[in-house]
Amino acid sequence: MEIQGVGIGRGVAVGPVIHMAAGLDVPGDEARPENLTADAEFSRVESALASVNRDLLARAKAAQDGQGAKDAAPILTALAQMAQDPALKTSIRSLLDGGKTAERSVYEAFADFEGKLQAIGGYMGERANDLHDVGQRVIAHLLGVPAPGVPESDKPFVLVAPDLSPADTSSLDMTKVLAIVTIEGGPTSHTAILARSRGIVAVVGAQDAAGLSDGQTVIVDAAAGKVTADPNQEQIEKAEQARREADQAKALRGRPGQLKDGTRIPLLANVGKPADADPALEYGAEGVGLFRSEFLFLGNEQAPGVEEQAKAYRALLERFPGRKVVIRLLDAGADKPLPFLTQADEPNPALGLRGLRTLKVHSQVLEDQLEALARADAETNADLWVMAPMVADEHEADYFVRLGKSKGLKRVGVMAEVPSIALMADKVAKVADFVSIGTNDLTQYTLAADRTLGSVASYQTAWHPAVLRAIKLIADAGQANNMPVGVCGEAAADPDLAVVLAGIGVTSLSMTPVALDDVRAELAKHTMDEAKALAARALDGEFYHPQGW
Numbered sequence: 001m002e003i004q005g006v007g008i009g010r011g012v013a014v015g016p017v018i019h020m021a022a023g024l025d026v027p028g029d030e031a032r033p034e035n036l037t038a039d040a041e042f043s044r045v046e047s048a049l050a051s052v053n054r055d056l057l058a059r060a061k062a063a064q065d066g067q068g069a070k071d072a073a074p075i076l077t078a079l080a081q082m083a084q085d086p087a088l089k090t091s092i093r094s095l096l097d098g099g100k101t102a103e104r105s106v107y108e109a110f111a112d113f114e115g116k117l118q119a120i121g122g123y124m125g126e127r128a129n130d131l132h133d134v135g136q137r138v139i140a141h142l143l144g145v146p147a148p149g150v151p152e153s154d155k156p157f158v159l160v161a162p163d164l165s166p167a168d169t170s171s172l173d174m175t176k177v178l179a180i181v182t183i184e185g186g187p188t189s190h191t192a193i194l195a196r197s198r199g200i201v202a203v204v205g206a207q208d209a210a211g212l213s214d215g216q217t218v219i220v221d222a223a224a225g226k227v228t229a230d231p232n233q234e235q236i237e238k239a240e241q242a243r244r245e246a247d248q249a250k251a252l253r254g255r256p257g258q259l260k261d262g263t264r265i266p267l268l269a270n271v272g273k274p275a276d277a278d279p280a281l282e283y284g285a286e287g288v289g290l291f292r293s294e295f296l297f298l299g300n301e302q303a304p305g306v307e308e309q310a311k312a313y314r315a316l317l318e319r320f321p322g323r324k325v326v327i328r329l330l331d332a333g334a335d336k337p338l339p340f341l342t343q344a345d346e347p348n349p350a351l352g353l354r355g356l357r358t359l360k361v362h363s364q365v366l367e368d369q370l371e372a373l374a375r376a377d378a379e380t381n382a383d384l385w386v387m388a389p390m391v392a393d394e395h396e397a398d399y400f401v402r403l404g405k406s407k408g409l410k411r412v413g414v415m416a417e418v419p420s421i422a423l424m425a426d427k428v429a430k431v432a433d434f435v436s437i438g439t440n441d442l443t444q445y446t447l448a449a450d451r452t453l454g455s456v457a458s459y460q461t462a463w464h465p466a467v468l469r470a471i472k473l474i475a476d477a478g479q480a481n482n483m484p485v486g487v488c489g490e491a492a493a494d495p496d497l498a499v500v501l502a503g504i505g506v507t508s509l510s511m512t513p514v515a516l517d518d519v520r521a522e523l524a525k526h527t528m529d530e531a532k533a534l535a536a537r538a539l540d541g542e543f544y545h546p547q548g549w
Helices: 038-064 072-082 086-097 102-120 122-143 166-170 190-198 207-211 233-252 274-282 306-317 356-361 363-378 394-406 419-423 439-446 454-459 465-480 495-504 513-523 528-539
Strands: 002-004 006-008 012-019 157-161 177-182 201-204 217-221 226-229 267-271 287-292 324-328 383-388 411-416 435-437 485-487 508-511
Touching: 002 207, 006 190, 012 177, 012 233, 038 072, 038 086, 038 102, 038 122, 038 166, 072 122, 072 166, 086 102, 102 122, 122 166, 166 190, 177 190, 177 217, 190 201, 190 513, 201 217, 217 233, 233 513, 267 274, 267 513, 274 306, 274 513, 287 508, 306 324, 306 363, 356 363, 356 394, 363 383, 363 394, 383 394, 394 411, 411 419, 419 439, 419 465, 435 465, 439 465, 465 485, 465 495, 465 528, 495 508, 495 513, 495 528, 508 513
Parallel strands: 012 157, 157 177, 177 201, 267 287, 267 508, 287 324, 324 383, 383 411, 411 435, 435 485, 485 508
Antiparallel strands: 002 226, 006 201, 012 217, 217 226
């Protein structure tokens, strides 16, 4: 039996299935015993919340220090903050005053907040799953039982779960977990992103995987996006050979990204903080194609000062002397709300004030960030490129480029995530120094399919010809105006798609560091003529296979 999903990376794994342990039972709604006062129960709740907060912060620090997925650190920090949310505490206290038990009060308060987030949908809807995980951990602490999570096993196994929380994904024991298969989620969900950053073989959105049994042998083939149950010996041997071939890609590490005929396609790394320079350099990145500056702002009550920011930017730039480093300005809004910038009750944040729109409203934050970048650039010798997120057209591009140049920045460009920028690419190319395409958002906005929803996971692919044609509009405009066009979304980490993107006219690719080996090896197998031929077929939809139609 073959189960189709969405593969993350190119890895292959073979092993027995173990399902994620079931969640806690819903606490009963019986009246609280009279000998337990609301004050005493609230004290227990506060202790449980504090304990969960400490645990998640410890996991975040461990991730940041290199013990686990570094991309998990900001996510775990955000989860820890959920465990100390004042509004949640107020709701829990009110339920306790109404006579409910501590466990039931926590359950109802969290469920109420989860429902509100789900009603908003989109990015905020995904936060509901994160909030649910926090609530389960608090209830487990109150009950004195282990929190639901990854099962323990003496032997390596394939983990099958409805989905994984960021805390679970970041703490997977890589000596035991051969691969993960999730029933829900898409290629840009937290599970997928963290799996890719840790080099975990994964297939997500495999809805029929719920029917797999514990102990059943499966092949998880991320390249094909499928799970094969009860494989025969020949299938197992082919899977093992594919795994060995994937390991051979490491032999090219350290060489520049290029096609078989020598056409250069620089391979860069996506990083989230200065410390992430280590894995980027380890995997042979030629520079940084996307530095997410959000880590300086998340978890703060106010924006950091100019010097604090400049110090962080210097720390990154100093690691890449003479190399290209692309820094994206703060992308606040949608799934990254900030109390000092974004509205908590915005009805549709994914289509609201985010990215450059938010920065324009809060112009001091924008000016300070540009000033900090200019200072760091003046004090280091990296090749700094600066870009704004969520730019819709040439007017917004011109506004940002002029502002950046007025601060002394040399290369100022924009991100292409909104489909309108592709339609206006010929005009954008006349005002911007470069365009970097964020395929995660470009895909969800082009296909009107929330990238966090498993129900539309089949749409979350940049292989869709509509997405590729949007990319081609930008690449063509870049070529006509001598403007570099890069891709920094998850699509760049797909080795086969990387060849197609090169054939379309993309001039550089940036990805999570662990994907660099496979992409470098795949590019080296094709000439530019071959890449263009593959691109023509992809643009015609030959490689896109819609599911369910």
